Amino acid sequence: MSSSRREKFDLVTVGRMRGHGCHDVLIYCESLWCRHSALMNVDALPDATAVRSLCARMVCTRCDQTGRRTRTEKYERGESR
Secondary structure (H helix, E strand, C coil): CCCCCCCCCCCCEHHHHHHCCCCEEEEECCCCCCCCEEEEECCCCCCCCEHHHHHHHCECCCCCCECCEEEEECCCCCCCC
16 A cells, blocks of 8 residues: 655745735634634735744734634625625
8 A cells, every 4th residue: 555645735925825816814713612713914914924824923812822723714805704
């Protein structure tokens, strides 16, 4: 049986996200009792910023835990979540 290979993907950067029309990142707390989430606009960040590098810097505004998860979200202007 052959060993499974992991597919390698290019680093997702803020510039690459914007190139696909995505300007927001969904940040959510992984604490089982909190599960708070927030949408953050990344237009002010440099293009070379890696999306994964944002996780370690995030602090939940509800429970003060650090190291949140991020997910890119694409919303049309004026569209509600």
